[in-house]
Amino acid sequence: MAKKRKIATCSLAGCFGCHMSLLDIDERIIALLDLAEFDRSPINDIKEIRGMVDIGLIEGGVCNVENVHLLHHFREHCRVLVSVGECAITGGIPSMRNSLSLKACLEESYIRGVGVENAHIPDDPELPLLLDKVRPLHEVVHIDYRVPGCPPSADALWHVLSALVAGRDPHLPPALLKYD
């Protein structure tokens, strides 16, 4: 039997909706597990990739320092890196803050917002610092493929994953191509 492909996943500035959609492939996950195994992923709670994996799936854009580190970690350890969902591909909903300054965003949340007490912008070193703009993944590292959708449907994810596991081009058929 051929060696199983390794898959890692993570969510950056996303909502985990893409991961939910991945779980929506339902019983097909069993077929997938015949061909591949999951390395680092919120699904199995493995925190770090050890060695190299074949396929990295990332949802969410890049909004803070932690996102940058995790994205670099994935790029270094994944042979093929896939942007999953609109946030990863374009910045998505979180990037709507890009039309405002970071100052305006943080002041609205932590100083002027309704019901704010003890108004100050959080400065705890444990909190990842925000970038001035939310960026799509491909502006930070090289991305090999993209699966659009918000989230991509389970069928679209299944199509792409089964293609990549089999070493095929993961181009989506028209019926599965959606940006919303």
Add this chain to the structure above:
Amino acid sequence: MISSETKKTFRLDGKEIPFREGQTVFDAAMAAGVYIPHLCHNPDFEPHSSCRLCTVIVNGRPFASCTQPAVAGQDVKSDTPELNEMRRTLTEMLFAEGNHYCPACEKSGNCRLQATAYALGLQDNQFPQFFPRREVDSSHPDIIFDRDRCILCGLCLRISRDVDKKSVFAMTDRGIGTTIVVDSPSGLLADSKVARTDEAVQHCPVGALMMKGEAYMVPIGRRRYDLRPINEDSVAEFQAREEALHG
């Protein structure tokens, strides 16, 4: 048969396409059931040839088919891998220069930019996002004008000028800074002569000009291009129009 009754034709991707005198390559192709991707063009209004998606190769040279007169015997190529790749790139450019958040856009499913991207199989987005800061105008009671979604097709300008006779919209600045300006003292739609019945606000291909209060009357998933992809829809619409106009 006498020669005057022989319909003139040109060759499009190897297929003979008949045309009437004065017809463009685009019009003749669509009438014959061949889809040519397009965004700034609406056959009911004067062509603009700005989006460049309808570029075809005529006798070896590229031209925008929406303004290119059909000529008997010319050889036209449209559905080629190279041209479709260019169309994808142009569409990608339009997505990158604006703020197009399909998941949060009321136009999703009725949007020609989105539907055209689907028809072209656009799965990539390799350009950096421009994230421009553009003004949203929600001043009008009936109409919302979200410049974030504008692709500068110029349809609202042309229609407001030529059909509504109001010239409510104009373009200002230039280059990548080009934007739409509204004709009113404040620059807001509420102070302008625009009305919800204006033709100019009915034909926005994207979600830049939209009616308030109607966004979700048809649920996502049952909208125009959800039901029929834009390549089929455009051709059917064009042929129905031809039928009505020319019998």
Add this chain to the structure above:
Amino acid sequence: MWREEVPPAMDAVHAILETHERDPGELLQILIEVQHAYHYIPDAAVELVAEHLRVTRAHVRGVVGFYSFLSDRYLGEYVVYISDNITDRMQGSTGLATYLCNRLGVKLGETRADGRASVHFTSCTGMCDQGPAGIVNGLAVTRLTRQRMDVFAELINKRTPLPEWPREFFLVEDNFRRSDVMFRRPVEPGAALKAAMKRGDDEALKEIHFEEAVDPSSGLAWRRGADETLKELYRSDLRGRGGAGFKAAIKWETCRDISAPERYVVCNADEGEPGTFKDRVLLTTYADLVFEGMTICGYVVGSSRGVLYIRQEYWYLKPHLEAVLERRRTDNLLGRNILGTGFAFDIDIHWGAGAYIAGMETALIESVEGRRAKPRKRWPLPVVAGLNRRPTVVNNVETFADAAMVALKGGAWFAGHGTQHSAGTKLFCVSGDCERPGIYEYPFGVSVRELLRDCGGLDAQAVQISGPSGITISRLEFDRILAYEDLSTVGTCMIFGPQRDMFDAVRNFTQFFRHESCGLCTPCRVGTSLLSQLVEKVAAGKGSPVDVQEIERICQLLKSTAHCGLGQTVPNHLIDSLLKFRGDWDKRLVTTDFVPAFDLDAALHQARELTGRDDALAHL
């Protein structure tokens, strides 16, 4: 930043409107005058102008927004533009602009808080042979130095009126270094026109006495003169000097043969191609010949109205050009009854307002009609439906001057110079690294090497032929010839010495195109921005071969899909540079891996400021 506190009085606007008819076609001309009077276009002026011309205020705002020299915010009592062509940069313009800003205490592009002054960069002002150059309150300044900037700052701080500034600051020289047969000395005004009118009447032509008027009763001879002059133009094989090289006679004949109530003759003096300044010299010293060529064109095609469309960078020529036109009217060389023949023709001057695209003929026509200089749809051609949708001949300044010489000396004489496919001579604008920059006239077919030898630039590593939209040639190609059959050119030769980094030219040119794209079509509007971003990325040492591939991909797209010549020629210099000066790229492509275009650590700067953090985790 200066802010408008009280709306200014509109008296001057009223006065300007008085002098123009209620013709929306005058919009741009009116706005230029308002800009000169107020140093911006106040909101109240927008309202007034719109009302007066019966156009929408949105339309007026759209025109204001389009042109570089029109501004909707106050630019100050003294408005200084520094020319940003690569030749100006090579002469130190960038440092001079910074220096002047520091001396004035103002940020580039902003108006000083007291409303005194602002400093800006602008596209090439056409003074490349006497740069670094600029414009102060509309008037060209040349040979800028730090010393001159010191004086500028002092004069501005003392509010010295411009007429009291040292005259030598405004000195513009012809620098006509080499004349051939066409431009030896100015021809007597009227001579070419008389020759044209007498053509076909062999006896009369044999003994032209320039003093004598053509017999007004000889209507037939007059018509015959027009036809015979067109034949001479065919014989001359004169091709358009604006760069495209279309045969003038075909254009004129087509225009003549289309039935229309009016036809127009438009002279393109937009000369926006960076590094080009021959039209400036022709209009300085050979203005009569140019106007005469236009008049002859009007005579041949049956037009009574000519328009000189000239770039605002040459505003200082306004009194001179108006005086020449006035003299020609007095001398019966323009007006209702030219030389007593009953032929009526006159010429208006239309000014541009800072837009390279206006040099493209349909964009130019839009601009003459007072609108945004947006290229029209490809069809119909201007010669069929141009100005006011009437048949229009649009030719370059030099083409009209040459046409006048053809009328004077005959087509065979003209065709006797140059090469088989490139008849006549050509003016070349030589600038950059050479000993004698200026204007050189050669018969077509001269080699680049010969030109370099004559101007003292033989050690060049490269010459940019025909401006940023043209072709970059390397030492290996110096034996190529300047002619339509090889290096087709508007005449621009920017020379790069061996010490130059050719990548600097690439940066300058991509920034130029980004600034000058009209924004109409997708590939040019977005593509010029993307190209500039990518080139700046490479310049910042963040480029990888992937970025070069991306540049090549966008170039291909522009060539195939851009709406007009501007967009289609944007890629030329990039493609040439990547092919011929790859070394200047490769030394910057230090990484093979993808690197972000933006600086990740700098992207945290705002957050560090807001949180006051500077710990290790607050950096990338």
